[in-house]
Amino acid sequence: MPKNVTLPYNGLALDRGRRGDPDWVASARAAGRVLAFWRDRCLVAGGVPVNMTTSPREALFLGEGAVGVFAVDLSDVAEDAAVREADADAAVDIRGLFTGLDPQEAATLAYARGMLHWTRNQRFCGACGGETAAEQAGHVRRCGACRKMHFPRIEPAVIMLVESRDRRRCLLARHRGSVAFSTLAGFLEIGESLEDAVRRELAEEAGVLAREVAYQASQAWPFPSGLMVGFRAVAETDTVAVDHDELDEARWFTRDEVRALGDRRPDSIESHLVGTWLREG
Incomplete structure (x- = not known):
């Protein structure tokens, strides 16, 4: 079972209970x-x-x-x-x-x-195009024409640390236009679970099939409206077939090779996922 972790941007202590007064x-x-x-x-x-x-x-x-x-x-x-x-x-x-x-x-x-x-x-209604106005101290916007209420929405995404079958290497990818290698991630789609999204993203972008997918932690990510949900996965095979649509390259890295790449962004859940894996070997 994953341990409780404290990640950046989580644990907001502000009480929003009086926004209706x-x-x-x-x-x-x-x-x-x-x-x-x-x-x-x-x-x-x-x-x-x-x-x-x-x-x-x-x-x-x-x-x-x-x-x-x-x-x-x-x-x-x-x-x-x-x-x-x-x-x-x-x-x-x-x-x-x-x-x-x-x-x-x-x-x-x-x-x-x-x-x-x-x-x-959200200044205009997505249903009729009417102008919206703030209610509940800004936490709701109501359309002045059709009266539809609009609430802040989040866009959940999965991010995964993928291990090779022998668990001695992890999969990192270089996205198009980037020079850095990072873990894979992708947005959740309608009709799929978080675990389904992990398997789909791995298969679509890197041609990797996952036999184990396990939740690790989540992180508030309002950049602008995300929720990052972190997973560990184990690949069924070591074959990698990059789609060349979103990725330019993906390959397996040993722990020493990952360390040689340098530190991750300290405010991202990716740093937690990669760091935890590095400490295990």
Whole structure:
């Protein structure tokens, strides 16, 4: 059985239970913290996220911690205008800030980024095209024409560490346009289980059939709206037949060869999957 693990962006401690109380939300906004984003990038001053409590913009309620935490989106103006409005000095990718953040701050910023991305892309109803408006402090958008309610959706994806039959090597692939080797991953499709998705992705992209598929851990991944579900799999054969559609190359690596490739991105579940496998041999 997989052990409990703590992964980046997981464990968000904000309480969203009072989002249905507009009076409380308004009061919390006045005394709370308001994060600012521009087109999925966090506005910072001196490397620290700015606080736009006094901004007149509509704010999305993220949850309650020591104070209420909110987020505003300045994507309707140019980047330099957004920086000035927020009294910031830059708009940065939060993954670039990751190594300097504590786990709760990283989870909060990632959550804010994902929710604002959804809000920006749900301004119109997918059923009738009518304009939507925020309800539940920004966690629901209702169409003004057909009254359909729209909720934030996640896009689950599987990511897998695939072992050879003798378990001494793992499969890594180089995606088209990339120079780095990484584990395989892919989005879940309608009508399949998570395990089905692992087997399909391996077969489609690398021509590898899996005889064992075992869940390891999951990770919040709001970039923009994902959930990464990690698995270990064991191949039935060592034959690899790359599709050359999504992958340029895939091959088996020994543990020493994987170590020689260098470290993975520290905020990704891939680092956990590969690191766990390396420590076993």
